Amino acid sequence: QHLPVVVVGAGPAGLTVGAILRAAGLDCLVLETETREFIERRPRAGVIEEWAVRGLERRGLAANLLVRAELHTACEFRFDGKRYRFAYRELSGSHHWVYPQPLLVTDLVREYVDVRGGRIRFGVRDVRLHDLDGDRPSVSYLCPESGRREVVSCEFVAGCDGARGVTRTSVAAGRARVARHDYGIGWLALLAEAPPSADCVLFGCHPDGFAGQMPRSPGVTRYYLQCPPGDDPENWPHERVWAALRRRLGAAGAAPPVEGRLIEKRVLDMHDYVTEPMASGRLFLAGDAAHLVAPIAAKGLNLALHDAFLLGDSLAARLTAGDDSGLTGYSAECLRRVWDYQEFSQWLSELYHGSAAGDPFRAGTTLARLRRLFTSPTAAASFAEQYLGTAARY
Numbered sequence: 001q002h003l004p005v006v007v008v009g010a011g012p013a014g015l016t017v018g019a020i021l022r023a024a025g026l027d028c029l030v031l032e033t034e035t036r037e038f039i040e041r042r043p044r045a046g047v048i049e050e051w052a053v054r055g056l057e058r059r060g061l062a063a064n065l066l067v068r069a070e071l072h073t074a075c076e077f078r079f080d081g082k083r084y085r086f087a088y089r090e091l092s093g094s095h096h097w098v099y100p101q102p103l104l105v106t107d108l109v110r111e112y113v114d115v116r117g118g119r120i121r122f123g124v125r126d127v128r129l130h131d132l133d134g135d136r137p138s139v140s141y142l143c144p145e146s147g148r149r150e151v152v153s154c155e156f157v158a159g160c161d162g163a164r165g166v167t168r169t170s171v172a173a174g175r176a177r178v179a180r181h182d183y184g185i186g187w188l189a190l191l192a193e194a195p196p197s198a199d200c201v202l203f204g205c206h207p208d209g210f211a212g213q214m215p216r217s218p219g220v221t222r223y224y225l226q227c228p229p230g231d232d233p234e235n236w237p238h239e240r241v242w243a244a245l246r247r248r249l250g251a252a253g254a255a256p257p258v259e260g261r262l263i264e265k266r267v268l269d270m271h272d273y274v275t276e277p278m279a280s281g282r283l284f285l286a287g288d289a290a291h292l293v294a295p296i297a298a299k300g301l302n303l304a305l306h307d308a309f310l311l312g313d314s315l316a317a318r319l320t321a322g323d324d325s326g327l328t329g330y331s332a333e334c335l336r337r338v339w340d341y342q343e344f345s346q347w348l349s350e351l352y353h354g355s356a357a358g359d360p361f362r363a364g365t366t367l368a369r370l371r372r373l374f375t376s377p378t379a380a381a382s383f384a385e386q387y388l389g390t391a392a393r394y
């Protein structure tokens with residue numbers, strides 16, 4: 001079997017690349033280790049930037065999202081016992097969309113498979129990449145039904161298999177550099193069966209640690225609580241979680257968080273990494289396979305979509321018109337936005353966590369940084385631009 005492209009991983013990045021290729025009349029195969037049911041339910045991100053929604057829309061991938069997603073125009077910081085609403089649309093003219101990742105993945109699978117006739121092999125095992133430096137690379141995997149190794153040869157491989165995938169390790173040793181940053185903190189990531197207590201994203205910057213609330217849908221809300229890295233989620237029973245959320249998000253005149261059953265509870269060790277370059281021979285990485293950004297600024301899904309738009313369009317141009325320019329510049333173009341978002345996440349991390357660092361000096365500078373957002377229009381405009389990903393041209 002010989003195909004123009006094999007895509008490894010059916011997350012937002014891989015499915016978007018596949019859908020773009022199908023729209024260009026190109027054949028491809030997506031390989032995925034999980035089942036369709038599993039990927040359509042896996043809860044993760046929810047905040048999508050406006051430029052990313054427009055990018056999906058231009059490629060015919062946003063019909064459901066535009067009907068069902070919630071539009072967010074402001075967020076709220078809570079510190080020093082007070083509420084500070086930050087109306088970013090007024091400052092930037094741009095907004096966020098809140099659309100749970102499982103819904104986006106469900107839409108993308110349906111569009112790629114059911115509408116555009118694309119193929120996915122679910123449940124594959126032990127994916128391996130071969131001959132990436134030649135003209136005819138190939139990808140092999142263990143077939144779930146027969147247990148036999150199947151081999152597919154292709155022109156290009158798109159490595160979209162996320163943070164725990166295999167394609168990143170195939171970027172030839174010595175040719176790529178992986179830069180990593182550890183924040184030295186953990187976040188307890190929670191999903192509660194409860195409506196949000198406010199109509200927008202909340203950031204609680206408290207001496208006990210950060211707390212965040214991200215509305216997901218009328219009946220489900222995501223919360224985050226800063227905790228020690230490597231902490232055991234079992235150390236956080238229901239009562240402790242809700243007491244910490246009430247305390248860290250507490251502010252004069254604010255409704256307390258609405259309690260509900262916790263349906264997800266896991267500890268994220270906050271770190272970032274970037275693989276440079278994002279390509280080697282005939283392999284091109286996209287999304288978390290190439291770079292991870294801790295969920296501090298809700299940027300990961302947005303970066304995955306940015307890569308996927310560029311990669312899908314570049315592969316289509318190369319395979320339909322022999323135009324190599326997109327693929328040649330692919331890594332550098334992705335990395336400009338990646339580094340910009342990484343820098344913003346680091347900056348924001350200090351805003352969230354500085355008050356709880358146990359260092360009065362950092363607590364003082366963090367409070368000054370927070371206050372500046374609400375006293376300096378220039379600082380506010382700069383924050384809005386970065387938070388919404390509209391800063392300059394990448």
Ligand code: FAD
Pocket residue numbers: 008009010011012013014031032033034039044045046047048101127160161162163164165166189286287288289295297298299300301302303304
């Ligand atoms: P993934 O979604 O990880 O998809 C990779 C796919 O590859 C998966 O389906 C996986 O099963 C499959 N796979 C893995 N290994 C293999 C293999 N060897 N062979 C074949 N397939 C394989 N981002 C935001 O922008 N906003 C947010 O609000 C936000 N919140 C988040 C909250 C949490 C708790 C977490 C964990 C992440 C959050 N993110 C957020 C990040 C976002 O979810 C990811 O950046 C996004 O899923 C990346 O998409 P992807 O397609 O690159 O990778």
